[in-house]
Amino acid sequence: MSYINQVTAQLGPYPSETLRKMRLQLEAAGKKVYDLSTGDPRIPVWPAIREKVRDSLPDISQYPSVFGSERLRQAHEAYLERRFGLKNTGLILLPTAGSKEAIFHISLSLIQRHGKDRILYPSPGYPVYRDAILFAGGIPTPMELRHEEGFLQQPWNLPAEIVRDTVAIWINYPNNPTGTCATPAYFERIAEWAQTHGIVILSDECYVDIYDTALPADQLPPSMLQITQKGTVAFYSLSKRSGLTGYRAGFIAGDPAILGPHTLARARFGVAQPDFVQEGAVVAWGDDAHVAARREIFSHRVRWMGAALQKMGIQVEIPEATFYLWCKVPATYGEDDVRFCRELAEKGGVLFSPSSWLGGGGPGWFRIACTLDDGESQGALDALAAFCK
Numbered sequence: 001m002s003y004i005n006q007v008t009a010q011l012g013p014y015p016s017e018t019l020r021k022m023r024l025q026l027e028a029a030g031k032k033v034y035d036l037s038t039g040d041p042r043i044p045v046w047p048a049i050r051e052k053v054r055d056s057l058p059d060i061s062q063y064p065s066v067f068g069s070e071r072l073r074q075a076h077e078a079y080l081e082r083r084f085g086l087k088n089t090g091l092i093l094l095p096t097a098g099s100k101e102a103i104f105h106i107s108l109s110l111i112q113r114h115g116k117d118r119i120l121y122p123s124p125g126y127p128v129y130r131d132a133i134l135f136a137g138g139i140p141t142p143m144e145l146r147h148e149e150g151f152l153q154q155p156w157n158l159p160a161e162i163v164r165d166t167v168a169i170w171i172n173y174p175n176n177p178t179g180t181c182a183t184p185a186y187f188e189r190i191a192e193w194a195q196t197h198g199i200v201i202l203s204d205e206c207y208v209d210i211y212d213t214a215l216p217a218d219q220l221p222p223s224m225l226q227i228t229q230k231g232t233v234a235f236y237s238l239s240k241r242s243g244l245t246g247y248r249a250g251f252i253a254g255d256p257a258i259l260g261p262h263t264l265a266r267a268r269f270g271v272a273q274p275d276f277v278q279e280g281a282v283v284a285w286g287d288d289a290h291v292a293a294r295r296e297i298f299s300h301r302v303r304w305m306g307a308a309l310q311k312m313g314i315q316v317e318i319p320e321a322t323f324y325l326w327c328k329v330p331a332t333y334g335e336d337d338v339r340f341c342r343e344l345a346e347k348g349g350v351l352f353s354p355s356s357w358l359g360g361g362g363p364g365w366f367r368i369a370c371t372l373d374d375g376e377s378q379g380a381l382d383a384l385a386a387f388c389k
């Protein structure tokens, strides 16, 4: 007899945990490890944020509110206005404990809307889209991101019976893992398609501030909210923007018709952002200079490492956004991205994420997260070159 339901019983290991285990095993065996597998760069937190959080630790601890403080709401609003020109929108804004939980929990309020079960999501992609749909009792419906389609989802090509049963679509631009940016015109097409079919748009925008410093001001990655707010929820995070992965701070902004009722659900989930984190988040959302400094670092790394990989004969395009490089595995490995990454880890001590562990769509690729400084990155490139010889 199993005490565990089918969804949990059938879960595989979480990819970043598997990679962490691989790193620890290699280190225990005395190997020098270059871990470029997980999107968690090691860059010191901007001191003003750290100090604000430290100074906000209370003598008496009380439950935080699911709505967050008024100061935080104003900081979210001001950010949306500065970054996207969104003003007096009437959107509901809610703090989240990072985007991950918000991505997970939204499915619980959407599956079975009008008896529909499907949520579409990009594959390869962030693994939580799929798992959340399963836990909510829905049918996860992956859409493969194809190189020949510029890694852009094309929902208008789906069969009518799939579309009829679809409640929502996840989109994620700038995209993890491919680094692809969407244009406003593409977002317009998605919005028009979704609204024609009464499908909710879930736009994961956690990399929207991590773009190449050479991009002109009028070509920055857009928000779906600039195109439409109807039936739409956008997900923002301080994890990539400010390097606060360990603080767990983000927010969602969306159509009151969705987030009004969903707030009542969130009040039950136990996901309110702690008050002292909120204080740090006010500082982080309110400042753009520390984010510009992070962009300088990532733009340099992505361009420099991308060029070095191209010289080595690895197929990779230098992305306009994110800190990821999406690379084709060497031809000798065919489409076996897992074997390539495993052998490279064992022999060269270099850890990358194979595409098969990022959702399975588009096999034969691997992702490099530009998380290490130049010295360590050079070590990884040298080890990769030696391995590929």
Ligand SMILES: Cc1ncc(COP(=O)(O)O)c(C=O)c1O
Pocket: 039, 097, 098, 099, 100, 101, 103, 126, 172, 176, 204, 206, 236, 237, 238, 239, 245, 249, 250
């Ligand atoms: C595409 C995407 N969405 C969401 C997240 C979750 O980020 P967090 O929960 O730290 O905000 C990540 C983390 O890597 C991600 O890559």
